[in-house]
Amino acid sequence: MRVVLPLICLALSGCVVTTVDTTSPTAPSRTSSVAPGPSKVASRNFNSVVKRVEPVAESICRRRTSGANCDFRILVHPDARQPSNAYQTLDKSGVPVIVFTQALIAETQNNDELAFVLGHEAAHHIRGHIPKQQQSATAGALLATVGASILGAGQAGVDVAQQLGATVGARAFSKDMELEADSLGTVIAARAGYDPILGAKYFDRIPDPGDQFLGSHPPNKERQKTVRRVAKGL
Template sequence: MYRLPLIIVCALLSACAPMSLPTPAPSLVGGSEAQVRANQAARQFVEVVETVEPLAERECRKRTSGLNCDFQIVVDDRADLAPNAFQTVDRYGRPILAFNIGMINSVRNADELAFVMGHEAAHHILDHLAKTRESATIGAVVFAGIAAISGAEAEAVRNAEQLGAAVGARTYSKEFELEADQLGTIIAYRAGYDPVNGAKFFARIPDPGNRFLGSHPPNAARMQIVRDTAAALAGQ
């Protein structure tokens, strides 16, 4: 289970009132409108975590065997960073879902936050980190081998190895993102949120297009897989 005490989120996002209380009016909080919005963002974040994390854990245990499904949610409190969320694991293999203040404050509704959380959890459930490392290793070996066979010097071989690792790591990155969008849609939907509405944040981020070895697929492709998956779920 996650360990994200409400008091920590409140401290990070600014004077947050207890979740059981209604959102105070600006005249009652003695602060700015921005502070009130931060309070609302904090409540929304905690509510989504409490709803989505248990569902993501159940999906993880149902779909995997031997994978650590004990998600931990963490918040990066540096206010000067661009909105971001990512998935990683700690040194013990425990999955970490990380969000920064920019991301928490930039989403327009709980559906968007739930979809992002489901997407990042899906990366872990689908073991994308391990698969990316494997692809990077293969790419490094292949490129270095080609350089060595061609008679390149040691430094050139090392450069080829680094390039191969970068190319290998990106080989399946678009596919992985679409897979995470699909499973993230399922997680958000089953947690009671609207993933199609949640995926509308794609319209507010730069479209990577269909660049060679780009890390993310076109936004239109991502929206399509969300719509198709949500429609299939609704028809069950």
């Protein structure tokens, strides 16, 4: 039986892609190629934040993991039409990749917000969230497939159940993972010399997902509360 899993990436607000082929000429560019989206000032700010946050994130990654690839690649999406977002994924070689869209870089109001977003996405990799979601999706797909088969569903019904089960499985712990990434992202941003509480004000300007059943992200207020709690203990 072949299990078809949903595409998985971990994003601050929404998911854009799952894997990045960094050898492709159409792959997101390195941090030196931000234009034409953000202004030159925003581009310089972004590059400055990356230089300070990346080594902190990689150091924490090496201390908190065993055998994980901690050599982050931080890229800027070349398509200026992409909506404001940042996401963490893995390339075909398993290298952790963090991608910022040009719109997000342009819309952040200070370096603290950029640092918090970068720390949050790095934290997803450090906490091993992508493989955990893949395992949960696989389990959900298998359970749904078995259930549909027992109920006598045809192949089309089994395929639908499998996809639905994988999606539900992938989202089962996604809110907890977002809060875990917010917590560790707070630590990363603070150790890089930024104010994570000020950085988390980014949530004041994005749509609040609320407390939806099987939603992928927790309410914005809960996320800010988590940041304040962790920052207070640093």
